[in-house]
Amino acid sequence: MATNKKKIFVTESMSQQGRALLDARDDIELIEFPNMISARDFEAKLREHAPVHGVALGGTSFGETELEASGDMQVVTRIGVGFDAVDVPALSKRKVPLMVAGTANSPSVAEQALFMMLTLAKRAVEMHSIVRDNKWAARLGMLPYDLFGKTVLIVGFGRIGTRTAKRCLAMEMNVLVYDPYKSAAEIKAAGCDPIADLDAGLPRADFVSIHCPKNPETVGMFNAARLKLMKPTAYLINTARGGIVDEPALHAALVSGKLAGAGLDVFAQEPPPAGHSLLSLPNVIMAPHVAGVTREAVDRMSEQTARNILSALDGAPIRQNVINPDVLG
16 A cells, blocks of 8 residues: 655664654654565565665665665665665765764774773683683783783774774873874874874784774785784784785784784674684684674664664755765755
């Protein structure tokens, strides 16, 4: 039966807080889809319910095929801030805004980055096993490290990088920042030291924490040559996106002792395939791409996503959350 309601696709990972904001509107109809839906099934569902006017994405890809299937897409949103799975030029061509959740998950990702630094420095996994396996006497042979006085290089000084810097400063670390799109004055004002040349900064760092977006400029940024510039006692943390770090090169550096360890929340292929070379290394800690998906962050992101959708449908998109502002006129 025909309806004048706007149809909004929402992924099952959207929390009740976000749904409630949309449910409160009598001009909107919500249609749920699985967060891990296949591209083929997603396209079919869009065609089944077309016209579809808005979508709240988890990890689902979205581009020309999905735009065509939806019939009348007016806004695409992410329950998150990354958008490498969205074809932004395709959206811009049709004047469809892509909106993200702003700062909603940045505290959570910053906490995860610091957690990984602490877990590696304090050798938490090894200390746990010493007690569990009754190897108490071995504890003095693998002493942990302090973050106090160490130098961290933060790559990317946006929503998450700035919050990570604050947490590292609270640990009394020396904070270097590499971000060619931020002024030295802005970085200094935050109590950090700007680094104009990434290659020059890497040998100084005890920890490197990646917080830049994934794009053609950053894919493979941490390749074999760059990893060789790091101290053999240094740790690499990636809570940004898989593909920014060359995983075979990272594996080689870790097994050869050219790098002390790594903390990875993201991988080039997710989930990583069985037998992936990094999975069995004792000096790597891993998480399944959940740095920004805490209970609180999901609530904050879902609420912001709902507000993004409503703002776009009401003709006044929240500008600071629009990735392709050229569509706004």
